[in-house]
Amino acid sequence: MSSDAPTGLPAPPSPSHGAVGMVRTASRRVVTVEPFFMEFIAGVEEVLAVHDLSVLLAVVADEDAERRTYERWARSRLVDAVMVVNVRDDDDRPALLAAHGIPTVMVGRWDDEPSLPSVRADDLAAMNEAAGYLLELGHRTLAHVTGPSVYLHTQARVRALTQVCASYGVVPVTVEGDYSDDAGERITRELLERSPRPTAIVFDNDVMAVAGLHVAHELGIAVPGELSLLGWDDSPLCRLTQPPLSTMSLDVHEMGRLVGGAVLETIEGSAQVKGSVVTARLIVRGSTAAPLPA
Amino acid sequence: MSSDAPTGLPAPPSPSHGAVGMVRTASRRVVTVEPFFMEFIAGVEEVLAVHDLSVLLAVVADEDAERRTYERWARSRLVDAVMVVNVRDDDDRPALLAAHGIPTVMVGRWDDEPSLPSVRADDLAAMNEAAGYLLELGHRTLAHVTGPSVYLHTQARVRALTQVCASYGVVPVTVEGDYSDDAGERITRELLERSPRPTAIVFDNDVMAVAGLHVAHELGIAVPGELSLLGWDDSPLCRLTQPPLSTMSLDVHEMGRLVGGAVLETIEGSAQVKGSVVTARLIVRGSTAAPLPA
Numbered sequence: 001m002s003s004d005a006p007t008g009l010p011a012p013p014s015p016s017h018g019a020v021g022m023v024r025t026a027s028r029r030v031v032t033v034e035p036f037f038m039e040f041i042a043g044v045e046e047v048l049a050v051h052d053l054s055v056l057l058a059v060v061a062d063e064d065a066e067r068r069t070y071e072r073w074a075r076s077r078l079v080d081a082v083m084v085v086n087v088r089d090d091d092d093r094p095a096l097l098a099a100h101g102i103p104t105v106m107v108g109r110w111d112d113e114p115s116l117p118s119v120r121a122d123d124l125a126a127m128n129e130a131a132g133y134l135l136e137l138g139h140r141t142l143a144h145v146t147g148p149s150v151y152l153h154t155q156a157r158v159r160a161l162t163q164v165c166a167s168y169g170v171v172p173v174t175v176e177g178d179y180s181d182d183a184g185e186r187i188t189r190e191l192l193e194r195s196p197r198p199t200a201i202v203f204d205n206d207v208m209a210v211a212g213l214h215v216a217h218e219l220g221i222a223v224p225g226e227l228s229l230l231g232w233d234d235s236p237l238c239r240l241t242q243p244p245l246s247t248m249s250l251d252v253h254e255m256g257r258l259v260g261g262a263v264l265e266t267i268e269g270s271a272q273v274k275g276s277v278v279t280a281r282l283i284v285r286g287s288t289a290a291p292l293p294a
Numbered sequence: 295m296s297s298d299a300p301t302g303l304p305a306p307p308s309p310s311h312g313a314v315g316m317v318r319t320a321s322r323r324v325v326t327v328e329p330f331f332m333e334f335i336a337g338v339e340e341v342l343a344v345h346d347l348s349v350l351l352a353v354v355a356d357e358d359a360e361r362r363t364y365e366r367w368a369r370s371r372l373v374d375a376v377m378v379v380n381v382r383d384d385d386d387r388p389a390l391l392a393a394h395g396i397p398t399v400m401v402g403r404w405d406d407e408p409s410l411p412s413v414r415a416d417d418l419a420a421m422n423e424a425a426g427y428l429l430e431l432g433h434r435t436l437a438h439v440t441g442p443s444v445y446l447h448t449q450a451r452v453r454a455l456t457q458v459c460a461s462y463g464v465v466p467v468t469v470e471g472d473y474s475d476d477a478g479e480r481i482t483r484e485l486l487e488r489s490p491r492p493t494a495i496v497f498d499n500d501v502m503a504v505a506g507l508h509v510a511h512e513l514g515i516a517v518p519g520e521l522s523l524l525g526w527d528d529s530p531l532c533r534l535t536q537p538p539l540s541t542m543s544l545d546v547h548e549m550g551r552l553v554g555g556a557v558l559e560t561i562e563g564s565a566q567v568k569g570s571v572v573t574a575r576l577i578v579r580g581s582t583a584a585p586l587p588a
Contacts, residue, residue, distance in 0.1 A: 239475075
């Protein structure tokens with residue numbers, strides 16, 4: 001894009017810009033059935049569209065490709081700002097983006113001292129609520145199927161679960177997953193072969209929880225009679241299982257709107273480094289109950 | 295992007311370009327659990343990335359916003375080509391994009407004479423297989439919960455179902471849905487209150503089928519004993535329901551790769567107008583069976 005192009009007039013065909021556009025047109029209701037990211041983007045878009053800004057989502061395979069994408073965007077001056085999701089330990093993306101002069105908003109980072117404008121999910125508070133609920137029901141053999149351990153929010157949830165369990169004298173089992181249905185099935189199967197068998201499993205997303213429920217059905221283990229399952233993210237599919245899944249629910253659309261606001265402020269140079277904090281809340285449905293008496 | 299920018303060096307901060315970037319980094323396996331579009335984009339990206347091209351996905355709310363997005367992209371010369379999905383009757387997007395000089399690939403258009411490079415899904419052949427299977431099982435009271443009727447692929451499926459049913463002397467019931475879980479629940483409930491009650495329902499996507507199964511469970515109607523349910527799109531969740539859903543399965547990733555190839559050829563000016571055709575195939579799982587004897 002050349003900055004001197006007159007607005008309002010179509011530009012002549014251009015040389016390669018390293019970009020291919022695709023528009024996903026759907027009502028908010030339909031977008032909702034695709035988990036987390038579609039809903040999140042719809043929320044961001046709702047705020048940005050008023051200012052004639054679009055979210056441009058690139059889908060890439062790994063961190064190297066992500067880095068190359070930022071470099072390409074910087075060369076082409078394609079974007080006004082970048083939203084960084086799934087913050088990692090020693091994350092080099094903020095520095096890379098700063099070196100390229102691209103304003104950045106951090107999304108979902110949980111720690112106390114963000115160095116950039118951010119909208120953070122409070123995973124410590126959320127897991128305290130989730131684990132506290134299961135412990136209060138009487139569960140003492142708990143397992144946690146996590147997302148990738150490189151993410152700060154995964155680390156925060158593991159730490160929170162361990163801490164709240166410790167106050168009940170309980171040591172939870174933690175197994176790393178990758179948010180896929182395959183991982184949810186495989187890890188649940190492993191956990192249910194253990195002795196003692198867990199009476200409750202917390203999953204870090206909804207897809208792994210649905211897969212875990214499927215395994216329990218296959219093994220003939222009653223949910224919630226013999227096994228409580230608690231999901232995370234509360235996509236619409238969580239209500240459609242038998243039994244419907246208890247889950248930690250975040251207003252992902254509202255989180256997207258907050259991020260959209262932070263992006264606008266960042267572009268205008270008025271963003272607060274502190275940012276906003278959002279917290280998932282427990283929704284109790286049919287997949288959790290007190291454990292059977294020993 | 296200015297074509298004379300030196301590569302490998304950061305560009306100076308730019309004035310507003312109407313774009314905010316977000317990178318969704320995830321393994322192919324994780325992307326897969328988000329239905330259709332994420333998988334489709336991953337397939338396109340696999341082909342384009344080799345040529346240093348990215349898919350840029352805008353998520354917008356309606357057709358006006360889609361049109362404004364194309365106009366913005368044209369002004370900013372943001373994209374080398376556009377992929378048009380969900381082709382409608384009297385679709386004005388190809389003409390709009392042509393007026394802006396943006397090369398275009400049509401995705402999922404089913405009809406016989408595409409005027410632009412295209413990768414088409416053969417919905418007639420797929421529905422022939424789906425309906426033929428149910429009719430051969432002995433079903434004579436069939437219902438079809440469709441996607442939005444403005445889409446050519448919805449119209450093709452309705453026409454195919456009506457035709458193949460007619461050859462068995464059957465008139466199917468067709469109700470328009472919108473791909474959402476809400477529509478799947480509401481319409482299934484309506485259908486199951488009819489007299490005679492359908493013994494088989496075909497859904498135009500997986501989310502509506504999962505919602506339909508949920509309603510059958512709630513009403514105590516046995517699947518597949520009293521009611522056969524056939525989904526479409528075969529996202530991983532279709533195998534995780536009880537019973538697992540029979541479904542029409544398209545290799546969406548491969549479709550994305552074909553589209554990526556067509557986009558490259560279009561940019562190079564060597565694209566074939568005819569394009570490729572892909573066809574969904576029946577996967578029989580546990581949600582379909584012969585109807586009970588009358």
